[in-house]
Amino acid sequence: xxxxxxxxxxxxxxxxxxxxxxxxxxxxxxxxxxxxxxxxxxxxxxxxxxxxxxxxxxxxxxxxxxxxxxxxxxxxxxxxxxxxxxxxxxxxxxxxxxxxxxxxxxxxxxxxxxxxxxxxxxxxxxxxxxxxxxxxxxxxxxxxxxxxxxxxxxxxxxxxxxxxxxxxxxxxxxxxxxxxxxxxxxxxxxxxxxxxxxxxxxxxxxxxxxxxxxxxxxxxxxxxxxxxxxxxxxxxxxxxxxxxxxxxxxxxxxxxxxxxxxxxxxxxxxxxxxxxxxxxxxxxxxxxxxxxxxxxxxxxxxxxxx
Amino acid sequence: xxxxxxxxxxxxxxxxxxxxxxxxxxxxxxxxxxxxxxxxxxxxxxxxxxxxxxxxxxxxxxxxxxxxxxxxxxxxxxxxxxxxxxxxxxxxxxxxxxxxxxxxxxxxxxxxxxxxxxxxxxxxxxxxxxxxxxxxxxxxxxxxxxxxxxxxxxxxxxxxxxxxxxxxxxxxxxxxxxxxxxxxxxxxxxxxxxxxxxxxxxxxxxxxxxxxxxxxxxxxxxxxxxxxxxxxxxxxxxxxxxxxxxxxxxx
Numbered sequence: 001x002x003x004x005x006x007x008x009x010x011x012x013x014x015x016x017x018x019x020x021x022x023x024x025x026x027x028x029x030x031x032x033x034x035x036x037x038x039x040x041x042x043x044x045x046x047x048x049x050x051x052x053x054x055x056x057x058x059x060x061x062x063x064x065x066x067x068x069x070x071x072x073x074x075x076x077x078x079x080x081x082x083x084x085x086x087x088x089x090x091x092x093x094x095x096x097x098x099x100x101x102x103x104x105x106x107x108x109x110x111x112x113x114x115x116x117x118x119x120x121x122x123x124x125x126x127x128x129x130x131x132x133x134x135x136x137x138x139x140x141x142x143x144x145x146x147x148x149x150x151x152x153x154x155x156x157x158x159x160x161x162x163x164x165x166x167x168x169x170x171x172x173x174x175x176x177x178x179x180x181x182x183x184x185x186x187x188x189x190x191x192x193x194x195x196x197x198x199x200x201x202x203x204x205x206x207x208x209x210x211x212x213x214x215x216x217x218x219x220x221x222x223x224x225x226x227x228x229x230x231x232x233x234x235x236x237x238x239x240x241x242x243x244x245x246x247x248x249x250x251x252x253x254x255x256x257x258x259x260x261x262x263x264x265x266x267x268x269x270x271x272x273x274x275x276x277x278x279x280x281x282x283x284x285x286x287x288x289x290x291x292x293x294x295x296x297x298x299x300x301x302x303x304x305x306x
Numbered sequence: 307x308x309x310x311x312x313x314x315x316x317x318x319x320x321x322x323x324x325x326x327x328x329x330x331x332x333x334x335x336x337x338x339x340x341x342x343x344x345x346x347x348x349x350x351x352x353x354x355x356x357x358x359x360x361x362x363x364x365x366x367x368x369x370x371x372x373x374x375x376x377x378x379x380x381x382x383x384x385x386x387x388x389x390x391x392x393x394x395x396x397x398x399x400x401x402x403x404x405x406x407x408x409x410x411x412x413x414x415x416x417x418x419x420x421x422x423x424x425x426x427x428x429x430x431x432x433x434x435x436x437x438x439x440x441x442x443x444x445x446x447x448x449x450x451x452x453x454x455x456x457x458x459x460x461x462x463x464x465x466x467x468x469x470x471x472x473x474x475x476x477x478x479x480x481x482x483x484x485x486x487x488x489x490x491x492x493x494x495x496x497x498x499x500x501x502x503x504x505x506x507x508x509x510x511x512x513x514x515x516x517x518x519x520x521x522x523x524x525x526x527x528x529x530x531x532x533x534x535x536x537x538x539x540x541x542x543x544x545x546x547x548x549x550x551x552x553x554x555x556x557x
Contacts, residue, residue, distance in 0.1 A: 264472035
């Protein structure tokens, strides 16, 4: 009996401890005037990073604040709100979700529902897959996810506007996930690119409509002549550098898969492929190649079949 | 007296396990169960020559790629190779019998209910099992959820087969994919319906390899095989659990 009580006590106390201690410890980085970024970890989601693997950011205009992506959980959203309040006393008027992947929108649970906006197709994708993602995240992250209800955004209609001294454009693309929203601030030259751009971190291709499509989107992003890019994953940098990091990887992957399919190679051959030295700076490359081999390579094989 | 009887039983269990001289490298809690179920009471050894590879993480647990490679094992000594998954509700995935002109090496895609060791056991002509395996992480649901993909489309093109044959200097790569829902029958309102026999033949219609499968093979089964001959084309015979048959030319 005593032993049972002891075990129970130790379980409860570690849980209380965990509940008290977990925090994303968000540190905003100022990257341009009124513009801040919270850098995600370049790792898989785990119980140390609480799922904060994607970059999020916000622009504190003179009128109100615009948020770009809300992170993986309600707790994350709440901590992001605190960070914003420490910097600006203005209200939050617009919270954007770049696309339907859970590391970018589950933090919606902490925000005013009417402020949550995304592309129309993203709202459908969240409706279809959101609950599945949420339960996967609960399974992987446990207590970090507490009280995270699915809080879907509604479709954004206003695409170009001036807000408190910032000229903002919202542009729709599709290369990464079928519906990818980017936010371009002409005033500062900052482009919040969501997962269309990965910088020194291998791109995730699970839901791309096709690499050719994605590369085409990157060409269009170049034409915006942005100064700085906030990539969905990886460090903030000059626009050109970040776009080229993504396109270099995608071009290599596309060629590898085309050549392998022609030679009759199998998925495991892609998973075990040698990584060329010019891609050694791409974090998580082994992990992403494996995912791409599973999701994407069968399409290349199908193209070769009789 | 009763205690003594228990001790004897426990002791005899230990002795039989010890005689097999084989401790499961994955220390799977299901090892005793799956080994009894699939190894026909014959002696077994964990053997590095039997290589199983797969991704670290299943990603899509309804379509998990695996490769079985026993190329380092003397091919004339091979009776058959079985693949099984400890934690799948349908643990037996397939039995591969190399007959002639085919390397003891193949790839396919399987379903994973959850994270599990995936094993290949090779039975030699003396009646000993040689076992290799890989542990694959999965988020679950591969067997309990409907397989991803359009099962209706698979029904419409039942047993339609696509292929890609690549002759090399002294061998030939054969890749084939046959359309079939491969229903496990584990979801409410569905019945078990899968391809159970796939036979690969050479140009002279001589059997090269026989593959028996269960519904634990992924929807639209695909196989990669290697012939050690330089052939231009092959044939495949397919039969499913409802007796539908097909014969196709692979080229």
